[in-house]
Amino acid sequence: MYFRNICIVIVVVFISVLIVSSCVSQKKIEYVFPDAMAKPIQEEYYRLSEKGRVLYEINCASCHTKKVKGKMVIPDFTEEQMGAYSIRIANEIHEDKVSEARVSAEELNLITYFFTYKKKNKQ
Numbered sequence: 548m549y550f551r552n553i554c555i556v557i558v559v560v561f562i563s564v565l566i567v568s569s570c571v572s573q574k575k576i577e578y579v580f581p582d583a584m585a586k587p588i589q590e591e592y593y594r595l596s597e598k599g600r601v602l603y604e605i606n607c608a609s610c611h612t613k614k615v616k617g618k619m620v621i622p623d624f625t626e627e628q629m630g631a632y633s634i635r636i637a638n639e640i641h642e643d644k645v646s647e648a649r650v651s652a653e654e655l656n657l658i659t660y661f662f663t664y665k666k667k668n669k670q
């Protein structure tokens with residue numbers, strides 16, 4: 548009887564660990580803000596970056612989020628690469644998909660915040 552209870556406890560603990568670890572591995576995007584930036588401003592940029600993340604997922608991820616060693620990796624675009632000129636004009640593939648009509652200047656700004664503050668991938 549005593550042995551059976553121990554077995555039940557072990558099984559319950561094992562299942563709990565599985566559930567918790569599967570939640571943790573659902574990776575959340577981390578952001579890095581400059582230390583000098585005041586907390587309320589960090590919170591504001593966090594909010595804007597999260598909006599940008601959603602816009603990235605809708606408009607860009609299908610081409611740019613790629614599987615690397617079994618993990619989905621979002622690239623680290625620089626502010627320079629995100630410039631309206633290089634995105635819309637210098638890139639033929641983008642002409643239709645990222646045109647002003649599909650992704651407004653304001654939305655492109657939000658996506659740029661996302662890339663500016665997103666924690667960079669490990670090299």
Ligand code: HEC
Binds near residue numbers: 611641645
């Ligand atoms: C239809 C597929 C497609 C979509 C959608 C798309 N891109 Fe691209 N993008 C490409 C391809 C192809 C290239 C050129 C090859 C490369 O650098 O990956 C490129 C290049 C870029 C570059 C330049 C990368 C470099 O190395 O200089 C940036 C920045 C970029 N895309 C940002 C975006 C953003 C932001 C969005 C969403 C608003 C987006 N792209 C949507 C296909 C796409």
